[in-house]
Amino acid sequence: MSRIFDMLRKSEREATGKVSATPWASNSKVKAAKVPLEVLPLGFENVEHFPARIQPDKHIVTCGESHVPGAEKFRVLRHRLQKLRAERPLTRLLVSSAVPREGKTFVAVNLAFSLAKTSRRVLLVDADLRRPGVHNVLGLEAMSGLADFLHGKIDESAAIRRLDPSNLFYMPAGHSATDIGDLLNGSRFREFLTKAGEAFDWVVVDSAPITLFADTPHLATLVDASLLVTRLGVTPADTIQQALGALEGSYVAGIVLNGEAERESQHYRYYSYSDEQEDSPSLQGNQEDSSDG
Numbered sequence: 001m002s003r004i005f006d007m008l009r010k011s012e013r014e015a016t017g018k019v020s021a022t023p024w025a026s027n028s029k030v031k032a033a034k035v036p037l038e039v040l041p042l043g044f045e046n047v048e049h050f051p052a053r054i055q056p057d058k059h060i061v062t063c064g065e066s067h068v069p070g071a072e073k074f075r076v077l078r079h080r081l082q083k084l085r086a087e088r089p090l091t092r093l094l095v096s097s098a099v100p101r102e103g104k105t106f107v108a109v110n111l112a113f114s115l116a117k118t119s120r121r122v123l124l125v126d127a128d129l130r131r132p133g134v135h136n137v138l139g140l141e142a143m144s145g146l147a148d149f150l151h152g153k154i155d156e157s158a159a160i161r162r163l164d165p166s167n168l169f170y171m172p173a174g175h176s177a178t179d180i181g182d183l184l185n186g187s188r189f190r191e192f193l194t195k196a197g198e199a200f201d202w203v204v205v206d207s208a209p210i211t212l213f214a215d216t217p218h219l220a221t222l223v224d225a226s227l228l229v230t231r232l233g234v235t236p237a238d239t240i241q242q243a244l245g246a247l248e249g250s251y252v253a254g255i256v257l258n259g260e261a262e263r264e265s266q267h268y269r270y271y272s273y274s275d276e277q278e279d280s281p282s283l284q285g286n287q288e289d290s291s292d293g
Contacts, residue, residue: 039120039121040121041121041123041169041196041199041200042198042199043157043195043199044156044157044160044169044196044199044200045157046157047157047160047161047162047169048158048160048161048162049161049162049164050161050162050163050164050170051164052138052139052140052161052163052164052166053165054138054139054163054166059106059109059137060109060110060113060137060138061074061110062074062075062110062111062113062114062117063113063166070110071114074110074111074113074114075114077111077114077256078111078114078115078117078118081093081115081253082118084225084253088224088251089224090224090225090253091197091200091201091202091203091224092193092196092197092203092205092222092223092224092225093111093202093203093204093205093223093224093225093226093227093253094205094207094216094219094220094223094225094226094227095107095108095111095204095205095206095207095226095227095229096206096207096208096209096210096216096220096226096227096228096229096243097209097210097228097229097230097235097243098209098210098211098228098230098235098239098240098242098243099209099211099212099235099239100131100209100212101231102209102229102230102231102234102235102258103229103231103258104206104207104209104229105128105133105134105137105206106137106258107227107229107256107258108124108134108204108205108206109124109134109137109138109206111204111227112124112168112202112204113166113168115201115202115204116166116167116168119201119202120167120201121169121199121200121201121202122168122169122200122201122202122203122204123160123169123170123171123196123200123202123203123204124168124169124170124171124204124206125146125171125196125203125204125205125206126145126146126170126171126172126173126206127146127173127184127205127206127207127208127219128173128206128207128208129146129147129173129174129176129177129180129183129184129208130180130208130213131208132172132173133206134170134172134173134206135172135173138163138170140172142172142173142175143161143172143174144158144159144172144174144175145159145160145171145172145173145174146159146171146172146173146174146189147173147174147175147176147177147180147183148174148175149171149174149188149192150174150177150183150184150186150188150189151177151183152188156192156195159171159172159174169200180215181213181214181215184215184218184219185215185218189222190222193205193222193223197224203223205219205223207219210228210243210246210247211239211242211243211246216246217246217247217250220247220250220252221249221250223250224251225251225252225253226247226250226251226252226253227252227253227254227255227256228240228243228244228247228252228254228255228256229255229256229258230255230256230257230258231257231258231259232257232258232259233259234259240255
């Protein structure tokens with residue numbers, strides 16, 4: 001475990017330079033994949049089409065044909081996840097952070113848009129029911145969604161929108177609820193994630209911070225893998241360790257570093273546990289495989 005924190009400290013030092021200092025970027029060549037013919041997710045054929053002409057900006061760098069700084073980093077992350085799923089089941093991804101304001105929602109939204117470039121069946125779920133933020137990043141109004149579905153007020157298809165013209169499927173957090181822990185820990189959400197994992201190619205779930213609420217580590221056991229987002233030069237190493245400890249027993253695919261490398265330019269890196277060895281740059285490991293425990 002100590003070596004991954006050495007890499008985090010090294011990244012902080014490099015952040016004073018240029019974005020091109022990313023150690024693996026020059027070795028990763030991502031070829032554009034052909035978008036498959038449309039096949040609607042089984043059981044979700046009646047999802048409402050919702051017009052949302054989302055434009056690339058500093059919050060959404062992977063939408064459209066954008067060359068916004070940071071877009072390439074998400075393409076590389078997408079490529080690594082695609083390689084990983086060739087080795088193990090990987091459809092449902094939890095994106096979280098140790099504490100608030102580390103950029104988890106930003107990463108979840110941009111990763112979902114990037115995945116939607118090569119697949120027509122990508123679902124983005126806002127499961128941060130206490131402080132939902134996906135709709136703000138998308139520039140949309142709050143609307144019915146996950147909380148309403150979990151309360152039994154609407155069915156799952158009514159809780160999802162298909163954002164046109166991007167074709168990204170989106171489940172908002174929905175209207176506020178007081179029994180959030182019970183909702184997320186209940187069988188209704190578990191069964192939904194199982195069904196969504198079978199119907200969609202990718203399901204990206206944005207959750208509450210890991211160290212603040214018990215339901216987030218529980219959600220990590222319901223998905224295929226988790227991504228931990230940390231803010232470059234801000235998140236203390238012991239806080240990262242605490243978050244990883246809370247995820248013990250679930251599969252952690254790796255850490256996404258989020259921060260500033262140049263003025264007005266976002267800087268992103270991805271570290272899996274296999275990155276602790278310089279000759280193994282591909283995304284492969286999890287915390288149980290780490291020699292540092």
